[in-house]
Amino acid sequence: MNIEQHITTATLAAVKHLYGQDLPENQVSLQDTRAEFDGQITIVVFPIVRFSKKSPEITATELGEYLVENIEEVTAFNVIKGFLNLSVADSYWLSLFNQELLSPEFGAIKPNGKKVMVEYSSPNTNKPLHLGHVRNNLLGYSVAELLKASGHEVVKVNLVNDRGIHICKSMLAWQKWGNGETPESSGLKGDHLVGKYYVIFDKEYKKEIEALKEAGQTEEEAKKNAPLILEAQKMLQDWEAGDDAVITLWKTMNSWVYAGFEVSYKNLGVDFDKYYYESNTYLLGKGTVEEGLEKGVFFKKPDGSVWIDLTADGLDQKLVLRADGTSVYITQDLGTAQMKYDDFHMDESIYVVGNEQDYHFKVLFLILEKLGKTWAKGLHHLSYGMVDLPSGKMKSREGTVVDADDLVAEMIETAKQKTEALGKVNDFSEEEKSALYNNIGLGALKYFLLKVEPKKRLLFDPSESIDFQGNTGPFIQYTHARIKSLLNKAGYDAAKGAAEVVITDTEREMIMLLAKYPAEIVAAAKVFSPASLANYLYEVAKMFNKFYHEVPPIVKEEDEALKHHRLNLSAVTAGILKTGMRILGITVPERM
């Protein structure tokens, strides 16, 4: 039993004993004592006043006296207004550290038997990844890792959007203006090559629209009648009809894109357990529509189209199948949801998708619930805000994007320059150097994107470089490297175990902060927020640096027990930073 539980239980007993009342447990409100007061744990007594029928000060004093009397570890108290500040003996904090934090199992959370699917990335195969996709990938990956760390079994899934009119646009433009260009002949990465033709299509298409408008058509007419878009639509029909030439071209160009994505994914350090392809799943969902009609959840309009009426739920009527029997987006998603459940029987499923699809997922989940799918309540949409530039939204077809590969390369180059300027790793081999620059560059980028709460939109200014100082990835990486260096120099031997010493105020604060790590993981996983973990790790790193500066050089410490204890403290900190950053997908170097 930890001290918080101990205090809670004793408080209930105290209220019973002092006032003869049964205090509900949720009325015991504990918090960390603010730095300016004595003590470590504070009880907010206002809720208890209702039961004691005495003033906050008197209640707090009586409760304080009782707790000092009855809990061995509580050595003193003081009352400020309605706040009862308790001092807990240093010996308690030291033994907490020695017995729990020092244990090799610390931070490892037992499997909870729950299986959860995280679907993320889900790219279109007509263009390369940009910064928005980077946010998605990092978020999806780290949420999956976070869930694993908190005891879930996790399946990472990528549903590739490899079909549709947008793919045909790239294909058509390549056919017309590509002159047989390939990744090999051009030296371009496959996804970039295909993306190039997507941009060309848009340019030519716009020209045609302008020409038609000059010939007297309205904007709307021109958009529909432009020869290029008609050709693209024809191509999509041919594709669905199984036309050999189109299918061959599609396969060729898709393979270029996949080769390109593989490289980008590898650079970002993300991976998947299972890929689904829309070219295989786009016909799914019609069975679900039948099911819905039978159950009376859907209804048919006179023209034969199928709908669901969600007006009673504050939403609109929604089409689920066209009059000609072809599917729309939500039809497919109904079908793939069922398929994924049949494949994995997971307890929960998380869709990592931007917030522009909030409405879509609200509708999707509601429909599945109305269809009586018991698993529908385990579906979550992890909605995140867009990444915007100072100039506004990023648009692939207009070429106004921050390209993922370029950005990663830039970050690594910046890391290289900064590291070289500091000159601390001149003895590294070339491979070691390049691995280090990679870690630091990506660490800065990943932390930058992950430290912000997912649902907030993110402004990225390419002209301002991402920081390497302060609340950043490199700062935490640096702290880890610093600790490793210290442990090496001091000849740290973990096998020596615990040490009995007198701890300082900072050390006690440090122990309290480090002890929160497992709870932090669980809390962050519960709300799918790597950001809260990131901010916690920053606090840990800051705390260590404060400690490091305050305490005299540990390497030179003559009191062996004290020296060993401080190394223990450092080692536990390094362990938390390493596993915590690992969850964020960030590698911490041994030296930098």
Add this chain to the structure above:
RNA sequence: GCAUCCAUAGCUCAGCUGGAUAGAGCAACGGUUUUCUAAACCGUAGGUCAUAGGUUCGAAUCCUAUUGGGUGUACCA
């Protein structure tokens, strides 16, 4: 129009199911290295928590309205 998200220091962000005098980083200014990595540490300065009401012993946090911004409201995906 309706729905939904956001608004905290010059900038970027924390602030948990309501708790004490709202915190960090960057930028600015000042200081710290013959001692374990200065990508660090210490300090100064910087706030009408968008606005107005309400609930409460207590509101940045909950409720309502207003303002400003994003997104959605497609027989596109």
